[in-house]
Amino acid sequence: MDKVExxxxxxxxxxxxPHLPLSAYxxxxxxxxxxDAARRWLGELASRLMRAGQGDGEADNGSAxxxxxxLKLATGSARHAINLALTARGLGQLPVGAAALKDFSVEFVEGMAPPPDATTGPSRRTNLLGDLGDSSPATWAWGGWNGHAEIDGMLMLFAPDRLALTSLVGDELAAMAEAAEPLRVTATGGDDPRLLQGEVYDDRKEHFGYTDxxxxxxxxxSPRARRATPDDRRIHHVKAGEFVFGYANERRGRATGAGPSELKRNGSYLVLRQLEQDVAAFQAFVAQAASLLGGTEAAADKEEWVAxxxxxxxxxxxxxxxxPPHSRDPSDPVARHSGGNDFLYYFEDRFGLQxxxxxxxxRANPRDSKGPDPDTALRLSKMHRxxxxxRMYGERFVPATGNGADTRGLLFLCLNADIAGQFEMIQHSWLNNRHFGxxxxxxxxxGHAxxxxxxIVIQRRPTNLVLQRPKPxxxxxxxxxxxxxxxxxVRALAG
Structure with missing residues (x-):
């Protein structure tokens, strides 16, 4: 096993x-x-970036x-975290980054929303991700085709409360002022158009009401891996190279991060998507679908069954x-395994009746259900984790307050070492695929597609239940x- 730095x-x-529930992007x-100013800023910023661990052999004296x-022991103003990510466009404006761009993937270099062709229309990537109709890059507030696509990077700031976040944002915007300017976008989660603001709610639920x-x-x-149960290791442990460059991955290869790609070592690709949620439409659909069910259960229980x-x-x-199979009772106990997450599908629910x-x-994680046999399927699924x-943005939906017209949703961020084989594959081949499973x-x-x-097909006996979603x-x-x-x-980019 590789020892990760x-x-x-x-x-x-x-x-x-999770203990820094407020964030700004x-x-x-x-x-x-x-x-010159950009490189000076990056050089100074490197010492403030939150690391996953200490350097080997370094004392815990803050020198690293x-x-x-x-962070777990920090108090006061030290209780915050800063992280940095750059786009291909941003790397290309730094001498060291421009020289290394040839070692980065086509997906990263082209970006999430390549401009459409005047003759053929939206790019292959736009079609592959299902970013069409109301989700077309032509309608995006940022990152799309309407003049807000020129993004060089993103500063991610995390704090324990609103006052601390405001102070942290002010300090970091001042520090970057000579080097970079914030992109002004439609504000989310606040009234500052320079920020995308996110939050982890106390109940850990997203806007549709699910624990996230x-x-x-x-x-x-990783430290968490050392505390795992045997089931946890078998189902959820994934080699470091699936997420961090420079280490072995599940393909028995190595995520490139050495030699000519040294700049990539210990880095990862980060995907950001702003997903707006229509909570009123979701609740209306669930209520309408529940009304189609027979039985004598209360309407609320039927709605929970559908949801x-x-x-x-x-x-x-x-x-x-x-x-238990066939039950509609949302309070059925699930007492197995660590929090009810160490489960598989092949033997426990192969045909989707539960x-x-x-x-x-x-769809997002088929576990052991897609492959010639369950063991192979589980191994294959780990190649796409x-x-x-x-984090969530916007106010919680409360119909009685009249805030139904407000915007709210999810700032979806994910980390992977292979955009095409992980994020895009999940999106295209699993989430958007009508023939999945x-x-x-x-x-x-x-989803948005x-x-x-x-x-929507729900397996049950004697016949499946087929519902029609009016719109995403x-x-x-x-x-x-x-x-x-x-x-x-980061320090190399500053050199």
């Missing part, structure tokens, strides 16, 4: 900073003719810069694959591909 890896790879452009272990962030891969060799089968978990987070084959969590670091219609029930007039409940409002460099790489 955690002291050179940015902290976001190992932690979503500053999309920026380098100022024209500011190469902030790291996750020290339950299932994450565990990087082999659970769209995602594959109850809103409290219990996986349906471990629940967790529908097309449910969101089954991503680490999610998303031998289905014949439909896409991800809570609409196929087959929004058909989610709309893409912005997006970009970034590179999250290692600390040494």
């Amino acid at each position: 955690w002291g050179d890896v940015q902290g976001l790879v190992l932690s979503g900073y 500053v999309l920026f452009r380098f100022r024209p003719q500011s190469s 810069g902030p790291h996750l272990a020290a 962030g339950i299932s994450q891969p565990v990087i082999e060799g 659970a089968r769209l995602v594959g978990r109850t809103r409290a987070g219990k996986p349906l694959a471990l629940a 967790c529908p084959v097309g449910a969101h969590i089954r 991503i680490i999610r670091r998303g 031998d289905l014949y219609v439909g896409s991800d029930p809570i 609409q196929v087959d007039d929004g058909a 409940f989610v709309r893409v409002r912005g997006g970009a591909y970034f590179f999250l460099p290692g600390i040494a790489a």
